[in-house]
Amino acid sequence: MTHRENWKMQHERLHVTHSGHEAMHAEMVLILIATLVVAQIVLVQWKQRHNRSYNLVTLLQMWVVPLYFTIKLYWWRFLSMWGMFSVVTSYVIFRATRKPLSCRTPRMVYKWFLLIYKLSYAVGVLGYMAIMFTMFGFNVFFRIKAEDSMDVGVIMLFYGLYYGVMGRDFAEICSDYMASTIGYYNKGGMPNRSLTGDICAVCGQRILVHVEEEGFIEDTYQLSCNHIFHEFCIRGWCIVGKKQTCPYCNEKVDLKRMMNNPWEKTHVLYGQLLDWLRYLVAWQPIIIGIVHGINFSLGLK
Numbered sequence: 055m056t057h058r059e060n061w062k063m064q065h066e067r068l069h070v071t072h073s074g075h076e077a078m079h080a081e082m083v084l085i086l087i088a089t090l091v092v093a094q095i096v097l098v099q100w101k102q103r104h105n106r107s108y109n110l111v112t113l114l115q116m117w118v119v120p121l122y123f124t125i126k127l128y129w130w131r132f133l134s135m136w137g138m139f140s141v142v143t144s145y146v147i148f149r150a151t152r153k154p155l156s157c158r159t160p161r162m163v164y165k166w167f168l169l170i171y172k173l174s175y176a177v178g179v180l181g182y183m184a185i186m187f188t189m190f191g192f193n194v195f196f197r198i199k200a201e202d203s204m205d206v207g208v209i210m211l212f213y214g215l216y217y218g219v220m221g222r223d224f225a226e227i228c229s230d231y232m233a234s235t236i237g238y239y240n241k242g243g244m245p246n247r248s249l250t251g252d253i254c255a256v257c258g259q260r261i262l263v264h265v266e267e268e269g270f271i272e273d274t275y276q277l278s279c280n281h282i283f284h285e286f287c288i289r290g291w292c293i294v295g296k297k298q299t300c301p302y303c304n305e306k307v308d309l310k311r312m313m314n315n316p317w318e319k320t321h322v323l324y325g326q327l328l329d330w331l332r333y334l335v336a337w338q339p340i341i342i343g344i345v346h347g348i349n350f351s352l353g354l355k
Contacts, residue, residue, distance in 0.1 A: 164290030178214025
């Protein structure tokens with residue numbers, strides 16, 4: 055018996071088992087819809103009132119929940135990649151939380167998470183293209199089974215989106231901690247230090263240095279509030295660290311004005327997509343579990 059025939063037989067058995075239970079199924083659908091609505095309201099209120107705890111709990115779930123399923127389902131390939139990502143990211147977080155903060159640390163942190171961001175973007179696009187490649191039947195020309203090409207596309211798309219979301223969340227935590235340590239940024243109030251015109255508030259280093267001085271020589275960028283930063287630093291702060299305000303005065307940053315290259319605007323849109331997908335990755339399994347628990351308690355199958 056082929057895989058397709060076996061799947062068809064199981065599908066027919068499922069129909070026979072659940073035939074005549076239309077009223078029960080309608081009740082289960084109503085429970086699912088009601089749970090989704092209530093959960094969405096609760097999550098939105100939690101995020102608005104206690105954003106910090108919401109982000110931390112969401113990040114913890116995104117880190118732990120996939121680990122549970124990979125061990126349970128023996129997905130060793132994902133587990134190995136998850137382990138490597140966790141080890142390197144843990145080291146980066148360790149460096150970002152040291153006091154005093156090394157002058158090289160902010161740049162190292164943004165480089166790592168920018169690499170993760172670009173890799174996740176590339177892998178996600180390739181996965182999406184593989185799915186479209188299969189749906190339009192191009193796999194036949196290369197004698198590739200539809201199941202194989204679709205599996206590759208779905209796996210690559212999941213890898214790209216998952217590590218993209220994880221990287222941006224960890225980058226946001228590191229950005230807050232490093233900026234607060236440097237002293238020119240305070241998320242909840244006034245900064246601890248006064249910023250002068252020749253200092254980058256993101257890395258704490260001089261913007262223009264002499265030949266014999268230690269520092270970074272690169273292009274600068276001036277925001278609409280007239281504060282000047284290293285271009286790499288402010289792009290890392292806004293795109294990778296998910297910040298849309300000035301690192302010193304908290305004035306709103308116009309991301310469209312920063313993105314002169316049209317291709318860079320796709321990175322901003324991709325980042326917004328990742329922020330939206332966080333809900334599906336972190337909270338959807340919890341909500342579905344709650345729905346199953348309600349159905350079980352009411353004797354619904």
